[in-house]
Structure formats: C-alpha cells, structure tokens
Amino acid sequence: MQTSQQQARDKNTFEYKWIVTTVVIFGAFMSVLDQTIVNVALPRLQHAFHADLNGIQWVLTGYILTQGVITPMTPFVSSRLGNKNSYLLALILFTLGSGLCGFAWSLPALVVFRLLQGIGAALLTPLSLTLLYNEFPVEQRGVATGLFGIAALLAPAVGPTLGGYLVTYVSWQFIFFVNVPVGLVAILAGSRLLRNGQLGKKIPFDVAGFLLAASSLTCLLYSFSVVNSDGWSSIRVLGLLVGGVFLLALFLYIEWRAMKRGRQPLIDVSLFTNRPFLFGNIVNVFITFAFFGGLFLFPIYLQTLRSLSAFEAGLLLLPQAIASMMMALIGGRLVDRVGVRFVVLPGVLLLALATWLFSTVSLTTPFWWLQMLFLLRGIAIGLTLQPLIVGTLSAMGPAQIAQASSVVTVVRFIATSLGIAILATLVQVQAKAHLAPIVHQKDAQLFALQDALKLSVIIVFAALIALFFLRPEQRPHRNR
Template sequence: MPFSTNRKQSDRLAYKWIVVLVVIFGSFMGILDQTVVNNALPHLQRAFAVDFNSLQWVITAYTLTQGVITPTTAFFANRLGMKRFYIISLILFTLGSALCGFAWNLPTLIVFRVIQAVGGATLFPLAISFLFAEFPPQQRGLAAGVLSVSALMAPAVGPTLGGYLVTYASWPLIFFINVPVGIVAIVLALLLLRKRPAAGHFPFDLPGFLLVASGLTAVLYALSNASISGWSSPSVLVTLIGGLGLLALFARVELRLSSCGKRPLVDLSLFANGPFLSSNIANALISFGFFGGLILLPIYMQELRGLNAFESGLYTLPMAFASVLAALIGGRLVDRFGPRVALFPGLALLCLATWQLGEITLTTSYPWLVLVFVVRGLGAGLVLQPLTVSALSKVSPNQYTQASSLNTVVRFVFTSLGIAVLATFVQSRAGMHVSALASQVRTISPAIRQQGLDLAVQDAFWLSLAAFALAFLVVCFLRVPKPVPQEQGENTASERLVVAE
C-alpha cells in the first residue's frame, strides 16, 4: 500500500511539469500575436495599398475579439471539458494564423485575424487554470513564474521578431511562424494532457453574453479609435459611454442571476473577494503603465533615434530576459513568503526605471537605455505573476477558470486604455511643446519638432509613473496569507512530499 501511494504521488509530481510544457506553447502564441503585428503595419500598408486608419483594424479586430471571447472561457471549459476546449482553441488559433498568411486583401486579413483571436483569447486563462489545478498552493508562485516565460517574453519578443521578419523576409511569415508551433502544441495536448470531467450542461447565459460582448466591443473600439480620432471625437465618446452603460447593465444582470441561484456567464461575486479585488486593481494600473507604455518605446527608438524596427526590438529584448529571470526568482519568493515580498521591490524597480525614462533625451546613451530597460524588466517580472497568485489565493478551485478569465479581461481593457491614453497624450503634449519652443525661436524646424516629441514622450512616462505609484498604494492594502507547507485533508501526504521535493 505505501508503494502504491508513493507511486501515485510521484506520478502527480511528474504530470504537473508535463502540464507546464504543454500550456506554455499556447499561451506564448496567444500573447505573442498581440504585438508581433505592430512592426509589420507599414509593410502591410504597402502590400494592400490602404490608408493607415483602415489598417488599424488588423490590430483592433484581434483585440476586440479577444475581449468578447475571453469571458466565455469558463462556460465552454465546463461544458466541453478543459482538455477538449484547450485543443479546440489551439486548432482555431493555428488555422487562423495560416489563413492570415494567405490573406489576399485587407478585409480577408481582418476576418482571419478574428478567427485567430477566437482561439487565442482563451489560451492564457486556460493555462492558468491547468497549472493552478495541478500545483499545490505552496508552489503556485513557481507555476506562475514559469508561465511568465510566455506572459513576459511574448510582448517584448513580438516587436523584435516581427521587425526582423518584415525587414529581412516577408510579412506572411509573422503568421506562418505560428503554424508549426501550433501543431506541436496540439499534438502535445492530445497525447499528454489528462481529461478533466465537464462540470455539466447548464444553460448558456445569452443575455449576459450579448451585454458583455457589445459593451466590451464598444469600450475597446473607443479606446483603440481614441488614439486616431481623439478623445473629443463624437464616435469615441458615444461608443465609450454606451459601452460603459452596457457593462453596467451586464453587471446588474449577472448579480441578479447569482442571487436567484442561477449560473451567470461571469461570476462577479469574485470581486467581493478582497485579494482578488485588490490584485485586479493593481493589475489594471500596472497593465496601463507597463503594457500601455510599450507603445512609447518604438516612438522614441525609431522616430527620435532613427533606428529601424529590428534594431529597436534588439535594444528592448534584454528587458524580456530580465523580466523572465525576475519572475522565476519572484515565484520562489512568493511561495516562501507571500506575494507582497515580490510586489514591493518589483514596483520600486518599475518606478525607478520609469523615472529614468521620464528623463530621456535625444542624446541619452544606448548602454544606459539598455540598463534602464533591464531594470524595467526586472520590476515587471516581480509584479505581474505574483499578482496572479494573490488574485487566486482565496478563490475556490472550481472558480479558477472564471477568475483567470476576469483577470485576463482586466489586463486587455487596461492595456488598451494605456495605449489609447498614452498615444493621444503624446500627440497633444508634442503639439504644446512644439508651439512653446517655436515661440522662443519664432520658427518650427525639424529639430524643434523632435525636441517637442521627446518632451512629450517624457511626459507620458511620468503619467505611467503615476499609475505605478497608485499600484504601490493598492498593494499596501493587499492581505494574502503566506502559503502553508501542507494542506489539511486527503491530500496531506501528497502536499508534504511536494514540500520535501
């Protein structure tokens, strides 16, 4: 009997690392394609002979679709089973990627991007659910740190990879590169993942879906369009206010369903959970400042320093490696001492790096910039994954998929908000600085325009710094118990073995 028990425990320990191997492929691809297209937009514009405003839909359609589909993750995971739904998502994403590479005009590319996003939207929340179901509480920091290879590497690798492919090859390769990776991920999932039983055939919350789909679509469209049309544009204001109204109605409908004992599409009662609420507020502020702030780096590196897309990506690549290293170290710290031990130094490093970026000039040395990027990456690695651990720290296992989906939607929305706000902020501040500088010399030269844009980029980084400072205050109120070395109940022996590993 003891031999049988030990064998079962060893099998569990081995399987959790198999899960890591499988899900990291899918989550990396899903996040990578949020950024890999950015540097290819000028090439796509020439290939399809379209204006830049129309071309923005290549990114906007992907973002909107992800925002709409992500809240349905929990329903389909429960209805179909997590393994089956994960494989279906991988197939859709891989198929969409292949079709994008074969697109013959802009409308077909946008349609194929929607197919790609339908599959990609659920990959990251499903990855979190798989990992948290297999890793014991005292190792979830490690699990989240390992998953950071996708969450943190992809946004930094995307522009570099996209810049290289469009500079030295051709734009279809930015989509075709997903196909072999997707096929490997599908085969691994089919062969290695174990089936998890479906939770039952409960009704689909159609009113909730229609409200959240239309509300998120309107809000994300307004945020995406604000950087082009401006915040005072009637189309931006109408869609933003209308979308917020629909989301407020959605919240009321979902809470009423919960109070009646029915199963809503999204369990908003999770926000009554203190650590989940505080972690998501911090997640929103950091997504605004960090992921939204990524749009400022190519503006500075390419428009002000004259680098091409690939060179710009190479300079920011060390940030990605630093963030992954910090996340793996931070995961261990979280497992031993709790999330705040990693969150406070991480936010301090983010604030330090962003303060220095708020001082960059047209002559700032490249070695110093790389050092600042590394510090920024270390800070991001120490905060993003511990926030996932703290958000799910008091969530019951049957709510992991719901909670991780909500966490992902918060990141989507506030990343889009950060991009929109910071992009329009740079535009408006650049105009003000150029006017102020021109009034002193009574002429507007290219040098004056460059100086004005540089000052505007500095201002935008200071705005990001304000978001990080607010996140620091939120984390001060975050209360998460330190992980215990073992859990009481039927899995006690198994958990003790994990700790002794």
C-alpha cells in the same frame, strides 16, 4: 500494499503535472510571441497599408479586445468540451488565424483575421492556468506560475528580435506564418499528452451578458480611437463614452441579478467580494496598462524617432525580456516563501522609476542608457505580473479557479486594450499640440511620447496605492 499504490499514484501525479506545464508552455509562448512580434512590426505595417497610428493600433486593440470579450466564455466552453478539448480548439483557432493573417490583402482583412486569432488566444491563458492549478497544490502555485511566466516572458525575449529580423530581411507576412509550426507542435503535444478530465456541470451560456460586455467594451475602445479626429467634445466621442459606461453598468447589474437568481452569469461578480481577488485585479489593471502601453510606444520611439530598423529595435528590447523571464522564475519561488506583497512591492517601485526615467529620454539619449532602462523595466515586470496572479487567486478554491482565472485574464486584456488605445490617442493629440513653427515634427512626436509615459508613471503610482490595501499573507506551508 495500499501504501505502495498510494506512492505509485503520487509519483504519477508528480510526473503528470510537469507534463501539463510543458504542454501549456507552447500555448502561452505562441500567444504572447504573436503580440510582441506585431508590436515591433507596427511601423512596417503602418507603411504597408498606408495607415495612421489610430488605424494601425486596431491590429493590436482588435486582437486584445476580442480576447477580453471571449475569455469569459471559457468556463462555458470547458464545461461542454472539457479542458483538454477546449485547449486544443483554442490552439486550432489561433493557428488558423495566424496563417490567414499572413495572407491579408488589406488592413480591414488583417484586423478581421486578427479577431479570429484573438478568439483562440482568449481561451489559451485561462485554460492553461486551470490545467496547471488543477495539478499543483496550493503551496506550489508560485513555482507553477513562475514556470508558466517563463514561457509568457520568453516570448517577449524572442518576439521583438525575431519579428524585427523577419520584417527587415524577409517580409511582414512571416511574423504571422511563424506561429503556424509552433501551433502545430502544440496541437500534437496537447492531443497526445493531456488527459481527458471528467466533464463538470454544464454551464448555460449567458447571451445577454455576452452581448452587453462586447458592446460596452467596443464603445469604450472605439471612443478613444476617434478622439484624435473628432476631439473630446464631439457628439460621437461623448455618445460612445456615455453609451459604453451605461452598457457596462447594465452588464454588471444583469450579472449580479442572474447570480442572485441562481443562474450562471458570464462573469461571477461575487468573486470581487474576496479581498485579495479585488485588490489584486485593481493592481493588475494599472500595471498592465503601463506595461503593455510601453510595449506599444517603445518601437515607435526606436524606429520612427531614432531611425532604427525593426531588427535593431528588437535587439535593443532583448535585455528587458530576458530580465523579466529570469525574475519571473525567481519571483515565483519568492512568493511561496515570503508572500505576494513582499515580491510585488519592489517590482512596482522599480517599474515607476524605470517609466519616469523613460519619460525623460531625448532624440540623442545613448543606446547603452536605453538598454539599462529596459533591463530595469524587465526586472520590475518579472517581479510583478506573474507573482500578482498568485496573489489574486490565492484564496480561490478548486471549483472557482476556472472562473477566477478567466476574470483575471479578462481584466488584463481590457487593461491592455485601454492602455494601447488611450496612449495611442494621447500621442496623436499631443503631437499636434506640440507642433509649432519652432518645433520640428520629430520633436513634437518625442514630447507627445514623453507625455504618454508621464501618464503611465501616474498609473503605476495608482497601482502602488492599491497594493497597500492587500492584506499581508501568511507564508504557505511547503512540502519537504
């Protein structure tokens, strides 16, 4: 009788973990879909609001910066509301923000509504990972993350093409309105299918840590955004940079001191004493910088320099997203068999090669060659981003998963924000530097994009170096 009850319980657990996977896919899909749709629409938004590249990039960086600031609050929110209610709250905020973005009447209004979106999106990814990792055993986390990665990478497959179609043939407002029905389905599915787990120990809110983190990141990002107009030697840029670094150092000190005194910090800095977690996050920073920086640059190249419509640009980006989606599932299975390094290493090498080849493109590069490069880049991303999460969280126990997944998400958001801000500034500055009587404006912009991609190549090689400091992992035991 006891054996029968145990089997029934195991069967129920088996079924529920796939229910959780299905539900969190909606949240992941919606969050990434929004970002990729907006990427391809940036030139259209720039025209609609009469903004320069530095101004319009805040539609992305403001959204991502908000995610980086708010994500550390995930453990606090989930300890008060529970994982299910927190997840539903995130979906509601994101869906509401999406609808408001479609009604934005100016660029500042759009940025403000994007911040509301960012608050909801900030909670979605770490809560999704926590919900998944609570149901899947350690030896199946590669498969779980691979399945989650399909949703996260399916959105880039749909996003540029759908966004391009909406911008070209409907209006830019619908790149935000499209999230509303998806969000409502996700809210309904989550409320009906997810279980109410037991509330854990209530975590106090670290007000000082939150204010220091928000102010330091804002100073750093804003300093990069005004370099184009002020120059690197200006008092404002230098003041913001120095102030941002100082506030960041003070934040780390405050968090370390709070942890030593037994209080709950906003971010548990002791997690970085774990070797896989430390070097996994370092690799995460470099790979995310190069990947999302490229997502920002490619639509500009295809639409502004090659005169493609947003829809045509989306179609050209489609092979990259499909390849990354397929390789994420394959990479997830391979991680469970051979370990993280043997999957991520080929991915990083392919990403370096693809980024270098992209840095050599011209105004007449054949589109079939560009598609081959996007395909190669997609394979690299599929072997890198999602498997890297598995390796980073590989040594974390159940009690650490919520905090650790939040930190991983924060690191990725910060790297994305910095990547977009730094590369956007570099393109603006280098375009002016290359512009001369014998160099046309399009050529100057092309040379500037090439410079930005060359910097990305260097960043990817830095990821390759950091990857070698990860210890080889033993193959986990698999259920038979």
